[in-house]
Amino acid sequence: MxxxxxxxxxxxxxxxxxxxxxxxxxxxxxxxxxGSFVSYAREFLGEKAAYVAGWMYFINWAMTGIVDITAVALYMHYWGAFGGVPQWVFALAALTIVGTMNMIGVKWFAEMEFWFALIKVLAIVTFFGRGYSVPR
CATH class of the missing domain: 1.20.5 (Single alpha-helices involved in coiled-coils or other helix-helix interfaces)
Structure with a gap:
């Protein structure tokens, strides 16, 4: 739409x-x-700005992770086939998968990131193409 x-x-x-x-x-x-970009904030903006930038970066990714796990559970619960399964089961499964991916070696992590990124790009291109071809 x-x-x-x-x-x-x-x-x-x-x-x-x-x-x-x-x-x-x-x-x-x-x-x-x-250092990270926080070291640049410290150098050019001062200690307080670096403190805030570092904590905001942490909070951003902590909240993003929680929201993503919740979204996975909601998306899976949306389909009728999974209606009888509690949402926390999907959230726990997604958290386990992400946690396992982050604990394996760098080589395999990079390989999985490559394939997941490719799937994401192909999905976006497919949805754009499909959206334009569906008659209204």
């Missing part, structure tokens, strides 16, 4: 992400640091 606006917003957000990462790359080349 979103039409071309979805592709336009996706393009704009991707462009902003590109510019932000490009600016961070320029900063890394200008002043190499062994």
């Amino acid at each position: 979103a039409g071309p606006a979805l592709a336009l917003v996706y393009l704009i957000c991707g462009l902003f992400s590109f510019f932000i990462l490009r600016a961070l790359g320029e900063l890394v080349l200008h002043r190499p640091s062994s």
